[in-house]
Amino acid sequence: xxxxxxxxxxxxxxxxxxxxxxxxxxxxxxxxxxxxxxxxxxxxxxxxxxxxxxxxxxxxxxxxxxxxxxxxxxxxxxxxxxxxxxxxxxxxxxxxxxxxxxxxxxxxxxxxxxxxxxxxxxxxxxxxxxxxxxxxxxxxxxxxxxxxxxxxxxxxxxxxxxxxxxxxxxxxxxxxxxxxxxxxxxxxxxxxxxxxxxxxxxxxxxxxxxxxxxxxxxxxxxxxxxxxxxxxxxxxxxxxxxxxxxxxxxxxxxxxxxxxxxxxxxxxxxxxxxxxxxxxx
Amino acid sequence: xxxxxxxxxxxxxxxxxxxxxxxxxxxxxxxxxxxxxxxxxxxxxxxxxxxxxxxxxxxxxxxxxxxxxxxxxxxxxxxxxxxxxxxxxxxxxxxxxxxxxxxxxxxxxxxxxxxxxxxxxxxxxxxxxxxxxxxxxxxxxxxxxxxxxxxxxxxxxxxxxxxxxxxxxxxxxxxxxxxxxxxxxxxxxxxxxxxxxxxxxxxxxxxxxxxxxxxxxxxxxxxxxxxxxxxxxxxxxxxxxxxxxxxxxxxxxxxxxxxxxxxxxxxxxxxxxxxxxxxxxxxxxxxxxxxxxxxxxxxxxxxxxx
Numbered sequence: 001x002x003x004x005x006x007x008x009x010x011x012x013x014x015x016x017x018x019x020x021x022x023x024x025x026x027x028x029x030x031x032x033x034x035x036x037x038x039x040x041x042x043x044x045x046x047x048x049x050x051x052x053x054x055x056x057x058x059x060x061x062x063x064x065x066x067x068x069x070x071x072x073x074x075x076x077x078x079x080x081x082x083x084x085x086x087x088x089x090x091x092x093x094x095x096x097x098x099x100x101x102x103x104x105x106x107x108x109x110x111x112x113x114x115x116x117x118x119x120x121x122x123x124x125x126x127x128x129x130x131x132x133x134x135x136x137x138x139x140x141x142x143x144x145x146x147x148x149x150x151x152x153x154x155x156x157x158x159x160x161x162x163x164x165x166x167x168x169x170x171x172x173x174x175x176x177x178x179x180x181x182x183x184x185x186x187x188x189x190x191x192x193x194x195x196x197x198x199x200x201x202x203x204x205x206x207x208x209x210x211x212x213x214x215x216x217x218x219x220x221x222x223x224x225x226x227x228x229x230x231x232x233x234x235x236x237x238x239x240x241x242x243x244x245x246x247x248x249x250x251x252x253x254x255x256x257x258x259x260x261x262x263x264x265x266x267x268x269x270x271x272x273x274x275x276x277x278x279x280x281x
Numbered sequence: 282x283x284x285x286x287x288x289x290x291x292x293x294x295x296x297x298x299x300x301x302x303x304x305x306x307x308x309x310x311x312x313x314x315x316x317x318x319x320x321x322x323x324x325x326x327x328x329x330x331x332x333x334x335x336x337x338x339x340x341x342x343x344x345x346x347x348x349x350x351x352x353x354x355x356x357x358x359x360x361x362x363x364x365x366x367x368x369x370x371x372x373x374x375x376x377x378x379x380x381x382x383x384x385x386x387x388x389x390x391x392x393x394x395x396x397x398x399x400x401x402x403x404x405x406x407x408x409x410x411x412x413x414x415x416x417x418x419x420x421x422x423x424x425x426x427x428x429x430x431x432x433x434x435x436x437x438x439x440x441x442x443x444x445x446x447x448x449x450x451x452x453x454x455x456x457x458x459x460x461x462x463x464x465x466x467x468x469x470x471x472x473x474x475x476x477x478x479x480x481x482x483x484x485x486x487x488x489x490x491x492x493x494x495x496x497x498x499x500x501x502x503x504x505x506x507x508x509x510x511x512x513x514x515x516x517x518x519x520x521x522x523x524x525x526x527x528x529x530x531x532x533x534x535x536x537x538x539x540x541x542x543x544x545x546x547x548x549x550x551x552x553x554x555x556x557x558x559x560x561x562x563x564x565x566x567x568x569x570x571x572x573x574x575x576x577x578x579x580x581x582x583x584x585x586x587x
Binding site (some may be wrong): 001002004005006008009010011012014015016017019021023028030046074080083084086088089090093094097098099100101103104105106107108111112113115116118119121123126131156161165168195208213216217219220224225230235236239240242243244250253254257258259260261264267268269271273275 | 286308312313314315316318319320321322323325329332340344345346376380387388390391393394395406408409410411412413415416417418419420421422423424425427432451454455458459461462466490491494515518519520521522525537538540541544548550551554555557558561562565566568569573576577580581584
């Protein structure tokens, strides 16, 4: 009863994770298991010393992604959840509008925003009157701005996601708490930060973990836009390029995957101890 | 969710009501702000719908930001036929339906065992499943790709090349393996809220473990199963990555992964991209409009208890 599902999960998820770790210390082109050579830490030293140029930009882009999600998109999502938690007319309609992007795949999100950003036919350049002129801004092609443009599209979806999660949390808060605070003369802002926010500690943790994990998982949107090149490099894209690219460098790709793993292990453990401790209680 | 039964005292209620009545201008500002935000939020999608309804020749003549000219459904017909969308929709269907059913079936068994019986390994098992679900896909992909190429001897109806690589089965399996984590977590949380006495009563009545699972616990889990089915359908439908790496034959790609090839090949102008996007998004939009409650319930089940 437990055996088959556990086998499937361990064999297809955990075994490859461990294998990634082992392969990250090897050099292998993927052909013939006997060709695997252990080279120690060379893949890692190559990465950190800049032998592989896209590495540091990818790290930087992942960090920017994380920062924008954490300090902009997630707070906006929470803000909307707080606004929509009030008894206002039409709240269901507003909720639906904000959460609509959440059901769309990131590939489709990429397509939809291309309609807005493209230089010749896009909405922004058409509005600016620069469409089909040399003055047109290539919002997704110009490497000094394209990451930010992609983050708007990614954030557009992330805000709705956080809003839905947080709203569910807010609904579970005892309304008497808020009323008591109001009676005591607290303003709505004070009530939220001093009363509601601390009570929502469990959901705050979930939101933080989701924000971090989503930032590390980012892939689809940049890949559909330009295969993650030219200003849109991300760790996830580099891993992919090293296995399906023209030259498959399994060991090297695995080393990048390991760095991704090490960064995600923190939030995963945080989440596990949090949620499982709550379970024991 | 917290259950609150106590009504606020009358005095308190009037005090709150007074507070509200005193601030109508604030309410107006709030309503205005929310209407504006909602419109801004919907704008990209509305823009896609508007663009999709106009033939390319019209937008080339009048510009994309314009009103007038011809409106029709040609872009939808052209992208449906030209990009052979039905073929890819069918591929998705072949993968999604068995994947969702098997994921829920397997996850419910693990959840049942973990939540209804006290074993020493319960906590470890739950940790393995939950953590596995949170891993970035790229951490697994390199060895997984090799495993998919190495495994041989899968019989004919399941695989036409004996491997997992380039097969519907392979894509299905990795979805099941990954999603088992989330579903097990959610279902075990739910099952813990079912009184244990039900198990004991079943045992007294002579029901075995499997009968208890099938005839007592599973029927009680209909609400989370419905929510998870909705959520899993959307997630697997929307997945872009697995098939991108683990499928080679373009004709076998599920619809979301196929978009990458269709871009530039059939979707040559923004009008066709818009129509194609809407067609591909349609199943998930139906989920949005028809099963919104289930979808949100599925999402929030993972983060709040019960």
